[in-house]
Amino acid sequence: MRQGPLGEQPHPHKGRTKDGLAGGELVARVLDATWADPPGLWGWFCAINHKAIGRRFLVTCLVFFALGGLLAATMRMQLSRPGNTLVGPDLYNQIFTMHGSTMMFLFAVPVMQALAIYLVPLMLGARATAFPRMTAYSYWIFLFGGLMLYAAFLVNSAPDAGWFSYVPLAGPAYGAGKRNDIWAQMITFTEVSALLDAVIIICTVFKMRAPGMTLNRIPLYVWAMLVVAFMIMFAMPAVALASAMLIMDRLVATHFFNPGEGGDVLLWQHLFWFFGHPEVYLIFIPGLGFMSAMIPTFARRPMFGYTAMVLSIIATGFLSFGLWVHHMFATNVPELGKTFFTAASMLIAIPTAVQIYCWIATLWTGRLNFKVPLYYVLSFFVILVIGGLTGLMLASVSLDSQVHDSYFVVAHLHYVLLGGAVFPLFGALYYWYPKFVGRLMSERLGRWSFWLMFVGFNVAFFPMHLLGMNGMPRRVYTYPAEMGWGTMNLVATIGAVTLALGIFLTLVNALRSARHGVLAGPDPWGAGTLEWATASPPRPSNFLATPIVYGRDPLWQGIPEGQPDHVSGLAADVREVLCTTVADAQADSRMMYPASTPMPFLAALATTIFFVGSIFTPWAVVWGAVLVAVPLVWWFWPTQGEAQEELALEKLDASLAAEKP
Amino acid sequence: MNEAVVRGRALDVAELPTVVFSHRSLMWWGTLGLMAIEGFVFALVIASYFYLRSHQETWPLTALPPDLLWGTINTGVMLASFLPAHLAKRAGERMDLPGVRLWLVASVLFGIAFTVIRGFEFATLNVRWDSNAYGSVVWLLLGLHTTHIVTDLLDTIVLTVLFFTGPLDGKRYVDVSENSFYWYFVVGTWLPIYFVIYWGARVV
Amino acid sequence: MNPGVHDMLAAWGPQAGHVAWLWNIFLAICTVVFLAVLAALVLALRRAPRIDAPAPPDLSTVNVPEPRLRRSVTMAVAITIVGLLVLLAASVFTDRALARLPLRDAVNIRVTGHQWWWTVTYVDGPVSETFETANEIHVPVGRPVVVQLHASDVIHSLWIPSLTGKRDLIPGRSATLAFRADQPGIYRGQCAEFCGFQHAFMAFEVHAETAENFARWRQLQLAPAAEPAGAQAQRGKQLFQSIQCAMCHAIQGTLAQGKAGPDLTHLASRRTIGAGTLPNDAAHLASWIADPQRHKPGVNMPANPMSGADLAAIVSYLGSLK
């Protein structure tokens, strides 16, 4: 029992009850009480448990996905026949901008991070994410950013210069009103959220793995999310900076993109695509992670070529930063440079190929348990491979000069993003749904949904390759009848409707199964990773006792003779977690976690006022900063009680303890 | 003493330390992550600076280069502020309360000093953010760094007050260590920025 | 109205031809790869036994190397790399071929992109020999054409699928694009970079003609506007020069010298109006002048409410501008 520096007394009884399987049901109940978020509406705003936040985050992203889908449907309706007047050019431009921005910034990347927030700690055998309050804050800030964008859409202030917001079209001279300021600020919101989540995921993976989970035992999905987190740290700053420059050009008359005053419009494109290309891989690599998580489970064998897979993911991450110029082949960047980027863009196909072959090898030598998730996994091999191959075509300078900015690109990017991310994501939803909800989703509805989605997708997007080669440019709100693009556009629209129907069926399935689904139990698929070692849905503390890991698939490989199988000695009546060493995950230190608090919510609210205010007056940056500082200081400031609990648990390092009696 | 011991089928970790510094602490990794992000933003702004410069015959466009006086003085002051920051870190890692208090106060004074000098720097840039692209990028660069100075100054002030009022526990010494760590970053990033702003407009 | 050829595979010039050739190579190799992957997958699925309950996993491979699998995967990766090298080589070869278009005795044109139309200026020869037209590029068959690309407002992109790939027109930057048409004909081009409300209707036409037809056309364009015959057309000319028309449009040889809109000196010699929006005939021209927003919402030309007689007069005048 230690005293505080200012004579603070340690808490009289907290920290006495320790966890561990020996404690039995009593300790289990104490743990639940300790880690549960407070009940009721107020409690809902105070929640910081990574499962609560992860679930909300996931649902929010899926809602944005649905909204983005509705926008897409509207576009398909408008384009279904030539000269259609369902929506005019002004609204159409807003709609396709909203669709792109929603899917890229409010769905594709965040949904991957949302799943990671929920799953990564479970897969690592941890009790929570690192920095739980920051996790909550990053969710709220994301939510408010998305709400702002859609509120603007309702009052006819949605951005209308494309999700890529090229200047000068999005700049002060041609983007009248506030539409593109809204876009730039939405970027700020989502980037703050994404960057914080990236730091959280990295710290969780580095310091909070179960003892024994050395680097070469980390599940491949977690590896994927780790690489993604690192990529976010170096990709997202570029677009955050660019959008800051844009909004400054628009509001305070800076000249970053004004050729008349020494600015340069291509600076925007370089910054944007330095983010924009890695962005594609931010969306795609988690998809690879899902594949590597599901294939071993349904092939009933460990993944073939684990090391090759890890190296491929890392290589993809690195290479993805060397390709951005292939989005600018039509501009006047030096020819030699273009050739380099062609080579780099083709190089990146290799690590992906390695992974595809390893998966096929795994399936080849496995025994297949043919369930719905596996269907979605297999569709990857058709759709993503087509998308990847058309990607090679876009990588070639001369071929790109023809298909660039045509419908061919629309087809390509949807083949990559849906094939590489959305189909695996749906597989992942079917796969982990029982972990979230405790019940299995219906197989029958699942198969229907899959086939509708698969057929619908190809009918919708394959014709677009041909449209592009036939000269149809992207981002047109309509086209003349005599161009002869009508039929294929109609086909595409029919396909889109089918696809939407399939997605809707999955929604129905999820809602129905929440009530009537078959009870899942901890491990319905007989999988090997740690998230299946705990109840479905997991208890507030994830694990009654932190497991100890001896292999890549702990649940399959079990515990060697005479070795300990769980951790004990962490406080059960205080939120205490175990930190392990980075490389070989040896138990290293203990850490007390904060109690649930509304501060993240309030801080996010203040930040929102700050960001939205600064769209209308630069002075908001000043008073907004003050407004934000208040909840943050409050957040940081420890209470007497916290200090006492800290002290009750406090142990000094041997070296320090020596000189501090 | 204080490592995990095997008891039956359980690995008992009750004896592990709760107060650990540098790469053993979660905080350190978090701070490092934020540093990486912000450092990369600085790098990108500097890259933009040279990108814009590379497309111009004359630089700094129509403006005069910024006066060297205040910027150079500030560089000196910042380098000097390494010392109190470092001593605060050392005191923190020895859990030495008086030392921590002393050097935190010193750091705060330094922070105030160069926030004030920064004001003079802006005044002697010889260009406005809305005069031309050069002005815009220089103001952005200096502005970004100023934001970091101000934030870290506020952090330090809050931490200092806490160390006089309490409530305290061992973990707060880790915060002191991290605060100084972040201070190193703010000063470290200033050096390249100083050369870009003050010499990038002079050296051809 | 026949829109003209607009298909990247229907190549009518060397540039588009090279790309079409490259396309075939890519298509062939990619199809083979795709089929190979599918075949491997199908085989794997046929070969692997089915089970429906989660049977105990097969752990025989834990820490045991699988040499046969490793060999096959390594082989597949090696083949992939070879394939990629072939594609890269083909691509680089095509880039070189495109860059090598012989430019001797080229026709030099400056194209300026506006929201949402194109100025075309023929810059060869002394100033007296240069002239300006809009949304219609005439080129002689078999002679190279060098286009200098400029943008007056936002970024646009010049794309003529059947003749050449696209190149952006960027404010504050200059770029050139060279191509050649080997067959007489009409080729449709279109803006390929999103540029605002009417990106969809920012088209133009390339008319490839025999040398003598091109020379004839060129002489015609150099001449100032013909003096209209007939009272109605005469009155149309008066109106055109006095009311809002003249504020934006120029007709060489008259008082109308506006620079904001397309030059109309030889409007009647063009196939389309509104940058490929409507065919150029009296009826469409009248309805376009009366209210362009009906046909091209957001276009910068305002509605021009005027009496039927006035409108008819202006249309008949413009119709006389061969």
Place this chain on the structure above:
Amino acid sequence: MSARLACVLLAASALAACEREERHFSAEVQNATGGATAVRRSSNQPGMALGGLVKLADRNISMYDDNAYAIGEGKRLFRWYNCSGCHANGGGGIGPALMDSQWTYGSDPHSLFDTIMQGRPNGMPSFGGHIPEDQVWKIVAYVRSMGGAVRSDVAPSRADSLYPGKPENFRSPQPAIQQGVSQSEQPLSPLR
């Protein structure tokens, strides 16, 4: 009560946003006397001179004061019709400055409209019949923004050109500029 107030404010701001962001493509605005009733005050006309009378503003309303897109159009037309030829970017030159407080012929909407339509002695041409009146109203709104008479969230920002001084959205209202009536304050303004 406060809730209702909040709703009202929200609705108001929403409406403001709607009108600010509207893109009015076709000229549904008629805010000038039906027939031409006024004489030209200037012999000077662009292009070939038109005979006859010109229209006048029939209400003292600046049609587009709340519409960012229209004011942007006004800014473009100001350049296209070469107003900047004499008035520079509002700084003045051959013609008087438009961003200061001296207004020879009045600075309220209808005076501006009439000045453009009728022209003024010694120099200012008469544009009546040469510019559609809807466009004249856009120019009027833009000219007012030059003097800081319109909301800063509606006024245009800097142009993509050489730096002509403070952008319109940073101009502070000139005392001498009568605010006039902006159409959002009109219950049944012709725009709705």
